[in-house]
Amino acid sequence: MSQLDKIGTYPFVAEPFHVDFTGHLTIGVLGNQLLNAAGFHSHDRGFGIDRLNQEQHTWVLSRLALEMTDLPMQYEPYTIETWVENVYRLFTDRNFAVLNKDGKPVAYGRSVWAMINTETRKPVDLMAIHNGDIAGYICDKECPIEKPSRIKVSSQEPVAVLPVKYSDMDINGHVNSIRYIEHILDLFPLDTFKEKRVKRFEMAYVAETMAMDTMAYYIDKVDDNNFDVEVRKNQAEVVCRSKVIFDKLN
Amino acid sequence: MSQLDKIGTYPFVAEPFHVDFTGHLTIGVLGNQLLNAAGFHSHDRGFGIDRLNQEQHTWVLSRLALEMTDLPMQYEPYTIETWVENVYRLFTDRNFAVLNKDGKPVAYGRSVWAMINTETRKPVDLMAIHNGDIAGYICDKECPIEKPSRIKVSSQEPVAVLPVKYSDMDINGHVNSIRYIEHILDLFPLDTFKEKRVKRFEMAYVAETMAMDTMAYYIDKVDDNNFDVEVRKNQAEVVCRSKVIFDKLN
Numbered sequence: 124m125s126q127l128d129k130i131g132t133y134p135f136v137a138e139p140f141h142v143d144f145t146g147h148l149t150i151g152v153l154g155n156q157l158l159n160a161a162g163f164h165s166h167d168r169g170f171g172i173d174r175l176n177q178e179q180h181t182w183v184l185s186r187l188a189l190e191m192t193d194l195p196m197q198y199e200p201y202t203i204e205t206w207v208e209n210v211y212r213l214f215t216d217r218n219f220a221v222l223n224k225d226g227k228p229v230a231y232g233r234s235v236w237a238m239i240n241t242e243t244r245k246p247v248d249l250m251a252i253h254n255g256d257i258a259g260y261i262c263d264k265e266c267p268i269e270k271p272s273r274i275k276v277s278s279q280e281p282v283a284v285l286p287v288k289y290s291d292m293d294i295n296g297h298v299n300s301i302r303y304i305e306h307i308l309d310l311f312p313l314d315t316f317k318e319k320r321v322k323r324f325e326m327a328y329v330a331e332t333m334a335m336d337t338m339a340y341y342i343d344k345v346d347d348n349n350f351d352v353e354v355r356k357n358q359a360e361v362v363c364r365s366k367v368i369f370d371k372l373n
Numbered sequence: 374m375s376q377l378d379k380i381g382t383y384p385f386v387a388e389p390f391h392v393d394f395t396g397h398l399t400i401g402v403l404g405n406q407l408l409n410a411a412g413f414h415s416h417d418r419g420f421g422i423d424r425l426n427q428e429q430h431t432w433v434l435s436r437l438a439l440e441m442t443d444l445p446m447q448y449e450p451y452t453i454e455t456w457v458e459n460v461y462r463l464f465t466d467r468n469f470a471v472l473n474k475d476g477k478p479v480a481y482g483r484s485v486w487a488m489i490n491t492e493t494r495k496p497v498d499l500m501a502i503h504n505g506d507i508a509g510y511i512c513d514k515e516c517p518i519e520k521p522s523r524i525k526v527s528s529q530e531p532v533a534v535l536p537v538k539y540s541d542m543d544i545n546g547h548v549n550s551i552r553y554i555e556h557i558l559d560l561f562p563l564d565t566f567k568e569k570r571v572k573r574f575e576m577a578y579v580a581e582t583m584a585m586d587t588m589a590y591y592i593d594k595v596d597d598n599n600f601d602v603e604v605r606k607n608q609a610e611v612v613c614r615s616k617v618i619f620d621k622l623n
Contacts, residue, residue: 138405138409139408139409139412139543139544140405140408140543140549140550140551142543142544143539143540143542143544144539144542144543144544144545144546144584145544146544149540151540155388155390158389158390159388159389162389173448197544198423287563288559288563289393289394289558289559289561289563289566290393290399290401290555290558290559292393292394292563293389293390293392293394294389294392294393294394294395294396294447295394296394299390300390301390305540308539308540309538309539309540311539313537313538313539313542313584315539316539334394334563
């Protein structure tokens with residue numbers, strides 16, 4: 124198999140409702156399209172949710188780290204490349220590159236996935252699925268950003284406590300992975316996004332938030348441009364952690 | 374010009390993050406895709422935003438009415454058809470049909486648009502643009518739903534007062550048209566969407582909400598399944614009105 128077969132390449136366009144007030148693609152939409160690209164890539168290689176579901180398995184996103192320079196503007200086409208970097212027994216690393224309309228990389232992403240049994244909700248040995256075929260897709264294309272970090276938040280005073288609303292929920296009745304990204308960015312004052320852009324964004328998904336829960340948001344400010352965020356359901360159990368690193372706009 | 378040339382047909386897929394907890398496409402995403410289809414259709418006929426902007430003109434969505442039966446489920450492909458029903462001096466009526474994977478209509482939409490001068494922000498005479506070419510696209514395909522109604526809300530007690538957040542805003546620095554749809558549906562208790570589905574949804578866009586404004590939501594309950602909603606910025610000026618009609622799930 125050539126390296127080219129291992130890398131999936133998918134075209135997108137920055138739609139009018141996919142950009143923020145600076146005209147750039149939002150990180151929430153970018154995250155959504157990365158997950159779409161991951162879905163297309165794994166589907167085409169026999170590891171799509173549709174086939175896995177028939178075998179009582181599904182993918183669970185555990186971590187996501189993104190670094191961005193100049194995201195596409197409204198109406199601009201862009202391309203997402205995705206490939207498998209590593210396969211361990213219980214996790215696989217999938218990377219992403221986002222190319223702008225001129226083919227120049229403007230963002231990279233790293234993600235970590237587990238596979239679970241849909242009945243027991245327990246992790247599955249990836250090497251036991253389809254004779255370990257997934258290892259055949261490992262590709263050594265470079266992804267020049269740091270791996271997801273360990274995030275710790277010590278704050279005990281929530282900056283926001285949000286009820287779970289209809290638009291937050293996915294087909295499984297959980298708060299959807301992309302909505303957390305939007306809610307976390309919405310914790311910062313609007314003026315922040317006039318003066319700065321997000322340079323790096325990390326998410327670690329720990330547990331699910333259900334309809335009856337509330338989402339409490341806690342922030343540790345590391346420095347003026349570096350924030351650690353934790354979401355705790357019902358102000359107790361951690362559901363996800365995030366790191367947001369800003370860069371001053373020129 | 375044949376009727377076929379007048380109708381634009383665009384394919385979409387219900388992505389995982391485009392469906393609600395019942396597995397159906399959300400009305401917010403449907404609205405987004407209808408506006409995308411409108412953009413493609415007008416672009417291909419010389420009335421796209423890109424060309425209009427060069428001439429200091431732009432389209433403004435004034436009203437939207439949707440009726441739905443059985444919206445597409447996660448991963449299902451669907452098709453949006455759109456066409457121009459009428460052109461008046463200051464408004465044009467654009468209709469939509471949504472066809473499911475089997476080609477069966479599962480939703481219809483009606484929309485009303487004005488064109489404005491981007492400098493004066495005043496309405497433009499549509500017949501004075503490109504020699505009135507737009508009238509050549511009028512098409513008599515049937516759209517079997519009622520026109521947008523006149524909505525009046527008398528409540529003076531807001532059910533929610535929301536600040537404008539980063540994720541609410543569009544490239545013009547206004548609250549985006551789709552976010553209102555999501556915020557309005559989020560006013561209803563989650564259980565509503567377990568027992569009922571939205572049968573008809575209307576939006577009338579009146580004014581713009583900016584970053585410094587708050588959005589106050591007022592509801593008049595017409596009956597158990599029929600609600601009129603008004604959004605007033607800073608609890609004073611009306612920015613949009615909506616009607617939500619539910620139907621019991623079987």
